[in-house]
Amino acid sequence: MDNREAREILRRHLDAYRRRTYAQLIELIGDPHTCELTAPSGKSYQIEVEALWDDQPEGNVRVMGSIDDGGWRAFVPLTESFIMACDGSLVGE
Numbered sequence: 001m002d003n004r005e006a007r008e009i010l011r012r013h014l015d016a017y018r019r020r021t022y023a024q025l026i027e028l029i030g031d032p033h034t035c036e037l038t039a040p041s042g043k044s045y046q047i048e049v050e051a052l053w054d055d056q057p058e059g060n061v062r063v064m065g066s067i068d069d070g071g072w073r074a075f076v077p078l079t080e081s082f083i084m085a086c087d088g089s090l091v092g093e
Contacts, residue, residue: 001069003078005039010067010080013037013047017063022088025051025061045069048077060085 013035017025028051036046047067054060061084066077083091 001045001071001073002039002041002043005041005043006045006067006069006078007080009037009039009045010047010065010078013067014049014063014065014080014082017049017051017065018082018084018090022061022084022086025063025084028063029053029061043069046074054083058086060091 028049030052032048032050034046034048036044038044045067046069047065049063049065051061051063054062062081063084064079064081066079068074068077082093085091
């Protein structure tokens, strides 16, 4: 797996989630989303995105994304996450 390519694909995929509202993100809690994307190189990657309460219900929402190519990396996928506060701001960004 090309880690640089995979990380860029995951980052772009999570950007769409960063643009969502807090209310839209909490609707995703408990309902992981998966998709398969093909990179410009022709390599296929599987992405999973999951939203969960970061600390306590009705608090910050953590959105975690992982990516792998179906090989050994599926056991240790690359991951990236962000946290959105109740007011819609991104924590630490």
